[in-house]
Amino acid sequence: MESDFIAWLRRCVPAHPRLPLGLRDDAAVVSATGCGDIVVTSDLLTEGVDFRLHDCQAAAIGRKAVAVNLSDLAAMAARPVALLVSLALPRTGAATLARALYDGILPLAAEFEAAIAGGDTNTWDGGLVISVTALGELTARGPLRRDGAQPGDSILVTGSFGGSLLGKHLTFTPRVREALALHARYELHAGIDVSDGLSLDLSRLAAESQCGAAVKLAAIPVDPAAFELTRQQPAGPSPLEHALADGEDFELILAAAPGEAQRILQQQPLDIPITCIGRFVPQRGLWQENPDGTLAELTPRGWQHRGREK
Amino acid sequence: MESDFIAWLRRCVPAHPRLPLGLRDDAAVVSATGCGDIVVTSDLLTEGVDFRLHDCQAAAIGRKAVAVNLSDLAAMAARPVALLVSLALPRTGAATLARALYDGILPLAAEFEAAIAGGDTNTWDGGLVISVTALGELTARGPLRRDGAQPGDSILVTGSFGGSLLGKHLTFTPRVREALALHARYELHAGIDVSDGLSLDLSRLAAESQCGAAVKLAAIPVDPAAFELTRQQPAGPSPLEHALADGEDFELILAAAPGEAQRILQQQPLDIPITCIGRFVPQRGLWQENPDGTLAELTPRGWQHRGREK
Numbered sequence: 135m136e137s138d139f140i141a142w143l144r145r146c147v148p149a150h151p152r153l154p155l156g157l158r159d160d161a162a163v164v165s166a167t168g169c170g171d172i173v174v175t176s177d178l179l180t181e182g183v184d185f186r187l188h189d190c191q192a193a194a195i196g197r198k199a200v201a202v203n204l205s206d207l208a209a210m211a212a213r214p215v216a217l218l219v220s221l222a223l224p225r226t227g228a229a230t231l232a233r234a235l236y237d238g239i240l241p242l243a244a245e246f247e248a249a250i251a252g253g254d255t256n257t258w259d260g261g262l263v264i265s266v267t268a269l270g271e272l273t274a275r276g277p278l279r280r281d282g283a284q285p286g287d288s289i290l291v292t293g294s295f296g297g298s299l300l301g302k303h304l305t306f307t308p309r310v311r312e313a314l315a316l317h318a319r320y321e322l323h324a325g326i327d328v329s330d331g332l333s334l335d336l337s338r339l340a341a342e343s344q345c346g347a348a349v350k351l352a353a354i355p356v357d358p359a360a361f362e363l364t365r366q367q368p369a370g371p372s373p374l375e376h377a378l379a380d381g382e383d384f385e386l387i388l389a390a391a392p393g394e395a396q397r398i399l400q401q402q403p404l405d406i407p408i409t410c411i412g413r414f415v416p417q418r419g420l421w422q423e424n425p426d427g428t429l430a431e432l433t434p435r436g437w438q439h440r441g442r443e444k
Numbered sequence: 445m446e447s448d449f450i451a452w453l454r455r456c457v458p459a460h461p462r463l464p465l466g467l468r469d470d471a472a473v474v475s476a477t478g479c480g481d482i483v484v485t486s487d488l489l490t491e492g493v494d495f496r497l498h499d500c501q502a503a504a505i506g507r508k509a510v511a512v513n514l515s516d517l518a519a520m521a522a523r524p525v526a527l528l529v530s531l532a533l534p535r536t537g538a539a540t541l542a543r544a545l546y547d548g549i550l551p552l553a554a555e556f557e558a559a560i561a562g563g564d565t566n567t568w569d570g571g572l573v574i575s576v577t578a579l580g581e582l583t584a585r586g587p588l589r590r591d592g593a594q595p596g597d598s599i600l601v602t603g604s605f606g607g608s609l610l611g612k613h614l615t616f617t618p619r620v621r622e623a624l625a626l627h628a629r630y631e632l633h634a635g636i637d638v639s640d641g642l643s644l645d646l647s648r649l650a651a652e653s654q655c656g657a658a659v660k661l662a663a664i665p666v667d668p669a670a671f672e673l674t675r676q677q678p679a680g681p682s683p684l685e686h687a688l689a690d691g692e693d694f695e696l697i698l699a700a701a702p703g704e705a706q707r708i709l710q711q712q713p714l715d716i717p718i719t720c721i722g723r724f725v726p727q728r729g730l731w732q733e734n735p736d737g738t739l740a741e742l743t744p745r746g747w748q749h750r751g752r753e754k
Contacts, residue, residue, distance in 0.1 A: 146550060150560075152558075157560075167581050176530050178573075182568055220575045229448070248462075251467070251484055252486060254487050263532050265573075267577040269476070
């Protein structure tokens, strides 16, 4: 989608008393009377853009459709509550395909204790479309937001980046448990999940926080798959470029004050590594920090053309 | 979709503590910790099945995608809170089409005070798919359910039935205000909205309530559009047959004890008529009540082949 449509939509959708945080995070916080706040997010996956039915098993596609939504809940530090799954299925073999999709959907829903709260199953003459909505609940800490990073905060990331196309884009574990554990134990200022690219999503978090981000490129944890991609395509991007721009890593970027970040880094409370890759700075934009401490502009790269609404 | 897939799915989706009512109503009630109950429903509309882009204006399609979900909230007597709108758009003219869809979506959302709480806007090589999720909140009366009708209860309906294809299927007003007003003022036992056909949806409500429904055919309020359809196609169904089977009337079927039903019928508290079309009976199934009081079997008809999950 063209980004001017997204801009148009943002202008047309008025501020609403039901949306205390507006529409600037990975998921929306919705206020219901006598009920409090609930976190909601939707992702729609289409054949040919997000997956090819011939390249991957249907169960893996169903799993991914749920996992990307759980990753959005993780970015808000929300606990999964329920999922709604709507399918547009090609007529031929529709029931078989639907069952195979649910073979991937149901175990992940069970793993994260999310109820399947309905949806809509249809057949049509087109390709496969999967639309999932996830509902989450907040802990006493409230939502983790995109707009809370402060100049001086450390940039922390979970896991490693790049080369997700070789498999991780289908098999990743949404960082729900990690987000909840960190949010409960430490003072986090902001968070986002990396769906469209480390550099692009980091620049978004910085922009929402009205500051900039300076990255030490050498500190970025590059996934072995990024090296493998470069080995397969030597004329293509370097492993570091893959890490910065590939997207679909579904790891977390977090902001924390330097002292708190130091505690997290020393304690390493997760089963996966947490790495500091730089710091937030007053100068708006994305930067790389040279060894001598000077900053040079870094262009955010990623899946911008997907034009997701949020 | 084949109905055995739906049956398979129901078996595979286990009972869940988050779903106090299970998945047998028009929308699901989801329990969130520290938040209470929220009502959720999803409907997905596809080009060629639910609409043809050449036959109707895009704004009308966008409006309908929201309205069918609001109608599901009405069936539960839930107050609309928020909507998530996900689109799979054909690449050519995607932004123009998306804006036109929202020209129908936004006014209806505003009319029913529902926030647009996000969604996902994508382009692809296929046709138009619109997936909407609606969130609603319950009043102090709790949800109106499908399973509360009792033998002896009157069958009440709002508005009139049949011939929706001539226009009402796009222009209908979801009966949210009507459901909330009736649920607040009277003791309703059960409710459902008519999406797939008066006779089919009535038989579903009766089945969930573990009783039967006996209809006085002469009492059914037949819409003028049903007569017009029969005039256009004299060899086709009669106006009454249209009323029983066409579907997409998006009116309400309600169950109330005879005395309460009498109060409602005398007071006629809505801007649209409420009619009694029969009574619930102990004998399971759908029946027509003859003038002499005997019952004859009536076959439920409607859009069963759409195979919606719920």
